[in-house]
Amino acid sequence: MELLYFGDKGWGDELFFATLMTIAVSITAMIIGFIFAALFTPLKLSNNKFLNSIGNAYTTVIRGVPELLVIYLFFFGGSGAIMFVASIFGYNDYIEINAFLTGSFSIGIISGAYSTEVFRGALQSIDKGQFEAAKVLGFNKYIYFFKIILPQMLRLAIPNLSNVWQITLKDTSLISVTGLVEIMRQSYIAAGSTRDPLFFYSFAAVLYLMLTFLSMQLLNRLETKYSKGY
Amino acid sequence: MDIELMISSFPKLLNATLITLKLLSVSLIVGLFIGLGFAILRMNNNKLINKFAYGYSYIFRGTPLLVQIFIIYFGLGQIEYLRTTFLWVVLKEPYWCAIIAFSLNTGAYTSEILRSAFQTIKPGYLEAGRSLGIPSKIIFTKIQIPIAIKQSLPAYGNEIILMLKGTSLASTVTLMDLTGVAKYIISTTFKPVEVFIVAGSIYLFMTFIIHNVIKYLEKKYGFQT
Numbered sequence: 125m126e127l128l129y130f131g132d133k134g135w136g137d138e139l140f141f142a143t144l145m146t147i148a149v150s151i152t153a154m155i156i157g158f159i160f161a162a163l164f165t166p167l168k169l170s171n172n173k174f175l176n177s178i179g180n181a182y183t184t185v186i187r188g189v190p191e192l193l194v195i196y197l198f199f200f201g202g203s204g205a206i207m208f209v210a211s212i213f214g215y216n217d218y219i220e221i222n223a224f225l226t227g228s229f230s231i232g233i234i235s236g237a238y239s240t241e242v243f244r245g246a247l248q249s250i251d252k253g254q255f256e257a258a259k260v261l262g263f264n265k266y267i268y269f270f271k272i273i274l275p276q277m278l279r280l281a282i283p284n285l286s287n288v289w290q291i292t293l294k295d296t297s298l299i300s301v302t303g304l305v306e307i308m309r310q311s312y313i314a315a316g317s318t319r320d321p322l323f324f325y326s327f328a329a330v331l332y333l334m335l336t337f338l339s340m341q342l343l344n345r346l347e348t349k350y351s352k353g354y
Numbered sequence: 355m356d357i358e359l360m361i362s363s364f365p366k367l368l369n370a371t372l373i374t375l376k377l378l379s380v381s382l383i384v385g386l387f388i389g390l391g392f393a394i395l396r397m398n399n400n401k402l403i404n405k406f407a408y409g410y411s412y413i414f415r416g417t418p419l420l421v422q423i424f425i426i427y428f429g430l431g432q433i434e435y436l437r438t439t440f441l442w443v444v445l446k447e448p449y450w451c452a453i454i455a456f457s458l459n460t461g462a463y464t465s466e467i468l469r470s471a472f473q474t475i476k477p478g479y480l481e482a483g484r485s486l487g488i489p490s491k492i493i494f495t496k497i498q499i500p501i502a503i504k505q506s507l508p509a510y511g512n513e514i515i516l517m518l519k520g521t522s523l524a525s526t527v528t529l530m531d532l533t534g535v536a537k538y539i540i541s542t543t544f545k546p547v548e549v550f551i552v553a554g555s556i557y558l559f560m561t562f563i564i565h566n567v568i569k570y571l572e573k574k575y576g577f578q579t
Contacts, residue, residue, distance in 0.1 A: 184558070185554065185558065187515075188515070188519075188557060188558045188561035188562075189519070189554045189557045189558065190518075190519040190520075190521075190522030190533055190557060191519065191522070192522040192523065192525065192526075192533050193522060193533050193536060193550060193553060193554060193557070196533075196536070196537050196540055196546065196550070197546050197547070197550040200540050200541070200544065200546040201546035201547055201550070204544075204546070294417070294418040294419075295418070297418035297420045297421060298418075298420060298523075300420070301526065308418070308420060308421065308424075311424075312424075315428065319432075320432065321424070321425075321428035321429045321431075321432060322425065322428075322429035322430065322432045322433065325421055325424045325425040325428065325429050326425060326429065328421050328424075329413070329417045329421045329422070329425065332416065332417045332418060332421060333412075333413065333416045333417055336416040336417075337416070
């Protein structure tokens with residue numbers, strides 16, 4: 125237990141901040157994922173064959189390739205790509221992107237593929253009459269989407285989105301290979317310097333269990349809130 | 355684009371795919387037995403046994419696979435007692451550690467899949483079996499298991515693909531599987547995009563095959579229940 129003291133002697137404070145980092149990366153990745161889902165869901169539902177195949181390629185490739193490989197692609201290729209773009213504008217110095225951004229971006233792309241599938245499924249299971257009625261009543265685009273389609277879609281999507289959240293939360297452990305100090309990386313450092321890997325990795329497992337348990341409680345509440353009236 | 359690197363790295367990556375496939379097949383087979391065992395325990399009426407099986411699947415599904423591998427590979431070696439037993443022969447090899455972690459992990463997911471499959475079997479089938487005087491062991495093997503297999507095929511297909519992606523974590527414990535070799539080539543040549551395309555295509559090809567085999571099986575066993 126001494127190993128968990130806060131301050132210089134123990135690893136309590138380090139692990140506490142590492143947990144906050146895991147939460148921060150997960151939330152950022154989830155938001156980046158939503159942005160990707162917002163871009164690709166319309167493509168997947170589009171009638172245009174070309175746009176449709178772009179949408180399908182995104183979800184198929186990301187969901188069929190290991191997360192670790194995607195992270196390596198961005199970790200090793202990310203700064204190269206940005207330097208290439210910068211060199212077009214005449215900037216030739218070395219650019220290093222921050223591990224937090226690379227990590228949340230790569231996890232975000234992965235969680236975006238899952239979110240896209242969830243939103244597609246939810247949109248497709250809304251009754252067609254709802255779309256038609258909204259159009260016939262002559263609502264403008266804003267009301268049509270935000271007041272009629274979105275609330276119904278969220279109700280259907282939230283149970284599956286909480287699964288996506290769980291996957292995203294667990295995937296953040298893989299960012300530790302890029303050196304970002306989240307729970308896994310901090311446990312690795314602590315295990316290395318105290319030579320007590322069993323304790324620290326088990327403690328990491330407990331931290332992840334706590335995070336998944338607490339977030340499920342919150343999401344279940346959200347689920348009951350949004351399924352009101354049905 | 356460095357086409358030459360893509361061509362020269364292809365045989366190396368293909369060779370590493372063998373290790374990935376070995377890890378996948380062994381852990382799926384072991385995991386299926388673990389999953390079946392825990393699914394049966396979950397349906398037990400004894401609360402303690404039930405809770406134990408639930409706890410197992412909750413812990414393994416609630417923590418990242420990476421933590422599980424690290425606990426088994428780095429953690430268990432720390433226990434002095436284990437080093438003296440025959441288990442140490444297994445636990446000092448990263449290959450077996452990875453297989454133990456993958457099997458336990460997929461076992462937890464499989465037990466949930468099988469449990470829900472068993473629970474969706476209509477009670478009428480079991481009652482019909484019992485009223486015909488069929489022994490309960492035969493009801494289990496000839497009625498419950500075939501229906502459960504059919505019910506769980508789509509979900510189990512997803513689990514196989516998730517596990518295929520999970521085997522990439524073996525590269526973190528020094529195993530040179532497909533991802534491990536890909537990372538090695540990337541870090542020596544600094545050409546991530548080319549290697550990603552080759553390794554990614556191999557993974558996608560395997561996912562494609564698994565997806566189609568499951569689809570075929572679903573059709574074959576697609577009797578109405």
